[in-house]
Amino acid sequence: MSKEPEQEPAAENPEELLDLKITHPKDWAAGIPAVTVAMVDILKETGLVRGMEGLFHMNKKNGFDCSGCAWPDPDDDRSPIAEYCENGAKALAEEATTKKLTGEFFAENSVADLAKLNDYEIGKKGRIAQPVYLAKGATHYTPVSWDFAFKKIADELNALASPDEAAFYTSGRTSNEASFTYQLFVREFGTNNMPDCSNMCHESTGVGLADTIGIGKGTVTLNDFYDTDVIIIMGQNPGTNHPRMLSALEKAKEKGSKIIAVNPLHEAGLMGFKNPQKVKGFLGIKTQLADLYLQVKINGDMALLKAMEKLLYKAELENPGTVFDHEFIKKNTTGYVAFLDSLNQYEVDDLAKAAGLTVTEIEQAVNLIKNKSRIIICWAMGITQHKNGVAVVKEIVNLVMLKGAIGKPGAGLCPVRGHSNVQGNRTMMIWDKPKPKQLDKLKEVFGFEPPRGHGYDVVESIKAMDEGKLKVFFAMGGNFLSATPDTLFTAQAMRKLRLSVHISTKLNRSHLVHGEEALILPTLSRSDKDIVNGEEQFISCENSMGVVQMSKGMLKPVSEHLMNENQIVCNLAKATFGSRSVINWDKYAQSYDAVRDVIAKVIPGCEDYNQKVRLPGGFYLPNAAREGKFITEKNGSIIPFNIAPLPKHELAADEYHMATIRSHDQFNTTIYGLDDRYRGIHNERRVILMNENDMQKAGFKAREKVDLFNYDDWVERVARLFVVVPYNIPEGNTATYYPEANVLIPINSVAEQSNTPTSKLVTVKIRKHVV
Numbered sequence: 001m002s003k004e005p006e007q008e009p010a011a012e013n014p015e016e017l018l019d020l021k022i023t024h025p026k027d028w029a030a031g032i033p034a035v036t037v038a039m040v041d042i043l044k045e046t047g048l049v050r051g052m053e054g055l056f057h058m059n060k061k062n063g064f065d066c067s068g069c070a071w072p073d074p075d076d077d078r079s080p081i082a083e084y085c086e087n088g089a090k091a092l093a094e095e096a097t098t099k100k101l102t103g104e105f106f107a108e109n110s111v112a113d114l115a116k117l118n119d120y121e122i123g124k125k126g127r128i129a130q131p132v133y134l135a136k137g138a139t140h141y142t143p144v145s146w147d148f149a150f151k152k153i154a155d156e157l158n159a160l161a162s163p164d165e166a167a168f169y170t171s172g173r174t175s176n177e178a179s180f181t182y183q184l185f186v187r188e189f190g191t192n193n194m195p196d197c198s199n200m201c202h203e204s205t206g207v208g209l210a211d212t213i214g215i216g217k218g219t220v221t222l223n224d225f226y227d228t229d230v231i232i233i234m235g236q237n238p239g240t241n242h243p244r245m246l247s248a249l250e251k252a253k254e255k256g257s258k259i260i261a262v263n264p265l266h267e268a269g270l271m272g273f274k275n276p277q278k279v280k281g282f283l284g285i286k287t288q289l290a291d292l293y294l295q296v297k298i299n300g301d302m303a304l305l306k307a308m309e310k311l312l313y314k315a316e317l318e319n320p321g322t323v324f325d326h327e328f329i330k331k332n333t334t335g336y337v338a339f340l341d342s343l344n345q346y347e348v349d350d351l352a353k354a355a356g357l358t359v360t361e362i363e364q365a366v367n368l369i370k371n372k373s374r375i376i377i378c379w380a381m382g383i384t385q386h387k388n389g390v391a392v393v394k395e396i397v398n399l400v401m402l403k404g405a406i407g408k409p410g411a412g413l414c415p416v417r418g419h420s421n422v423q424g425n426r427t428m429m430i431w432d433k434p435k436p437k438q439l440d441k442l443k444e445v446f447g448f449e450p451p452r453g454h455g456y457d458v459v460e461s462i463k464a465m466d467e468g469k470l471k472v473f474f475a476m477g478g479n480f481l482s483a484t485p486d487t488l489f490t491a492q493a494m495r496k497l498r499l500s501v502h503i504s505t506k507l508n509r510s511h512l513v514h515g516e517e518a519l520i521l522p523t524l525s526r527s528d529k530d531i532v533n534g535e536e537q538f539i540s541c542e543n544s545m546g547v548v549q550m551s552k553g554m555l556k557p558v559s560e561h562l563m564n565e566n567q568i569v570c571n572l573a574k575a576t577f578g579s580r581s582v583i584n585w586d587k588y589a590q591s592y593d594a595v596r597d598v599i600a601k602v603i604p605g606c607e608d609y610n611q612k613v614r615l616p617g618g619f620y621l622p623n624a625a626r627e628g629k630f631i632t633e634k635n636g637s638i639i640p641f642n643i644a645p646l647p648k649h650e651l652a653a654d655e656y657h658m659a660t661i662r663s664h665d666q667f668n669t670t671i672y673g674l675d676d677r678y679r680g681i682h683n684e685r686r687v688i689l690m691n692e693n694d695m696q697k698a699g700f701k702a703r704e705k706v707d708l709f710n711y712d713d714w715v716e717r718v719a720r721l722f723v724v725v726p727y728n729i730p731e732g733n734t735a736t737y738y739p740e741a742n743v744l745i746p747i748n749s750v751a752e753q754s755n756t757p758t759s760k761l762v763t764v765k766i767r768k769h770v771v
């Protein structure tokens with residue numbers, strides 16, 4: 001048994017807990033408290049005038065895209081009052097804050113001192129106001145010029161033995177324009193080492209859907225929600241992670257749709273919604289959302305789906321032609337008979353037990369869908385971040401195929417993305433596994449030979465850092481260390497780098513756990529006015545439903561030394577290549593229209609990009625599956641039924657499954673506050689939610705201080721000092737917040753095929769805290 005390295009990213013092993021308060025979990029989301037909390041944050045960080053100006057323009061057709069989640073804006077009827085949610089307002093408060101970090105701040109605060117703060121405290125420091133550099137052996141970042149920064153990076157890149165000794169990470173905030181020039185720079189440099197945040201979230205969706213329906217994206221539009229019979233929401237918590245989805249669900253309910261929620265936790269935002277923009281919601285009257293709540297065990301989804309399919313088959317046999325869509329199955333699928341045969345090996349009782357449900361509950365779900373074909377299935381990380389994440393996505397496809405619930409109005413697949421342009425990044429070729437066709441196009445348009453081999457994804461990048469194969473790590477946004485698994489292993493790997501570079505708006509932990517040398521390059525945020533050569537620019541983003549639209553910030557940036565991401569890339573490319581580049585980087589640095597013109601030539605569906613993106617509300621990218629045409633690489637126009645096994649989960653008496661989750665005061669790795677008010681947890685994040693029976697068996701009281709352990713791969717991983725909170729969660733299951741519990745997620749525990757870390761299922765032991 002080995003131990004994780006001792007040296008660690010400070011603050012993640014506190015000696016004291018805060019003063020935890022526990023209240024009763026809520027059975028509804030939003031309402032007046034959402035408005036109040038959002039406004040308090042805005043007033044505190046931006047002041048009234050700046051904050052209200054930002055909020056007024058957020059998600060409006062002539063405004064800027066919220067940098068939060070990727071939930072779509074309505075095509076037409078956008079609210080004249082507020083087209084944002086509490087978390088959108090919090091995201092604005094974070095980025096539009098007037099606090100800024102100047103040279104004095106970095107002179108006064110050493111890296112070691114900053115590392116002692118927790119992620120919440122680090123994030124609240126303010127916007128980074130100029131490029132800063134950490135020299136080898138130095139204790140403090142110091143301000144430098146942009147020219148110095150570009151030369152430093154260029155020199156390091158040019159000194160590498162191979163372009164594959166560098167990796168270029170992207171987080172989901174990056175615009176389409178900057179994503180395109182970024183991947184162009186990286187590929188002209190000569191590598192496909194382009195890990196991105198998709199690798200850690202919806203990669204299982206991309207793989208599962210591309211293999212089946214031929215496109216790694218969802219198939220529904222927002223309007224489908226208003227014209228459907230049943231919406232099934234699996235492994236997703238819209239109240240916190242995609243709050244405006246609640247308005248869509250409310251409207252769907254008003255139009256007669258039923259909702260089935262599938263989640264190990266009873267999430268407030270799946271149960272009820274008090275819409276603060278409606279009189280009813282304002283008066284505190286909630287709309288009931290879920291008609292049926294299936295509280296599955298963690299990773300019980302495969303068993304649930306198979307049980308539903310088996311019961312649907314039984315109903316079809318009883319009333320042939322009334323349950324399955326035989327026309328759809330015959331025309332579009334293969335493997336139907338073998339798939340039904342594969343269900344024979346299971347008994348519904350056993351499947352229900354494996355799912356953690358009763359047969360009656362599953363029958364209720366089947367009754368809601370058996371005579372309907374307008375069904376939408378939504379999902380998020382609760383499905384994808386498992387060993388069998390890809391297989392469960394394919395099982396969801398199996399279910400919609402049986403029902404013919406895809407490729408027509410009111411029906412289809414809806415993976416909900418967690419970061420505003422994560423889908424657009426991939427459309428713009430931010431990918432470690434680009435297709436030969438895409439690379440051919442780059443070659444045709446730009447005249448250089450792009451690298452052809454696959455690059456490193458996130459997990460592979462961390463391992464390559466650890467093995468000394470990566471020398472330079474360049475991050476376009478994000479907080480890599482806090483987003484990734486196995487925190488201590490990853491921190492140790494990052495410390496082996498020669499140079500780490502982050503393009504960022506605010507300080508985060510990844511700046512404090514660095515390579516031998518480090519740079520932070522400050523950039524504009526979405527709400528900032530972006531002026532190049534005296535002209536106001538706009539960028540473009542793609543939402544979860546494949547709509548691309550413009551985004552134009554209008555707030556005065558906090559510093560004159562910020563540079564937009566596209567210009568950073570183009571200037572870096574000039575510094576790196578000098579005269580050896582075949583690309584006119586000056587042209588792309590000076591004009592986003594010029595970038596969009598080449599996007600139009602390279603990216604399918606983006607023809608006339610400059611015109612289409614200027615249309616109010618933007619334009620839909622082509623999506624053949626949405627129209628009922630399935631064009632797959634492996635199977636032509638036919639979708640194969642996928643036969644996957646049930647996962648085997650065996651736990652020793654002192655072991656539990658743990659899922660990492662977000663609190664309501666959090667967006668990805670950004671911690672807005674210390675409360676999770678829907679779950680009734682206040683003023684502390686180092687909590688572990690446990691079933692009361694499990695607590696009793698283990699001899700734990702409420703508020704017991706405990707340490708958490710994982711022993712995968714014969715390595716002891718420890719997360720010290722958590723506090724037990726009794727919670728309505730299935731026996732054997734627990735939940736903790738990330739990034740605090742990421743230290744327990746083994747680097748080798750990944751989803752098959754997608755290599756996504758299994759952040760929703762880790763085996764842990766829980767012991768009383770030892771001082």
Ligand code: SF4
Nearest residue numbers: 066068069085088244
């Ligand atoms: S739902 Fe998502 S995109 Fe919309 S305002 Fe909220 S966080 Fe921003």
